[in-house]
Amino acid sequence: MTADRLAGYIAQMNEAALKASDFLSGMGYDAFAADERTQMAVGMTLVLIGDAAARIMQHYPDFPVEHPEIPWNKIKGMRNVVVHDYYELDLPVVFETVQKALPDLVIQLDALRHWRPQGE
Template sequence: MSDVERLREYLHRMQDAARQALGFVSDLDLERFQEDVRTQMAVTMAFVLVGEAASRISARFPDFTEEHPEIPWARIKGMRNLIAHDYYELEMPLVWDTLQRELPNLIAQIDELRSRHVQGE
């Protein structure tokens, strides 16, 4: 797999996991989310997957992350680390807020990146 293909794959993984997370809660509100441990686990695993792909992009393609500061790479990796290492310290309202406010933006930003890079920019 070429570097370009690998980068595209990591971006796809980020976007796919973000979409899945949003899908897991599409029929829930915050109260129901806080009561649904199974969905919490699914959503937080999706965040881990988003963060892991972001971490790989940062490690393998540091120039790319520098060229695209609109993506909060460090915050994404920080969320992944918090979930992976301090899961029981998570505040589900914060997870919910991040899910609702940040993931739609991330999906749109990755769409933009992918379309620009497909066109050769």
């Protein structure tokens, strides 16, 4: 696996996080709870973020250790919940995750954009 692939996974996480935020832009919880289309769109972004995080954890195991500020296991865990328990999703948790955790994640991922392994 190359550093370019790692950068691609980081970019995928960032793009999906931004899309999730866009999907909920200007929407309160009640509107989100009543809008199945937005719930499904947001759920898919969480899957995409989690898939990219899982690939980083699998193919670049040192990277998450070097960047503990990103909650890698929680991100992967949210992906698993969305995929395996979609009809049991706790919508307030999903809404809060997008509203509060994803903006922080975008900032953290932006800080990694210029990351290069030592020696490059």
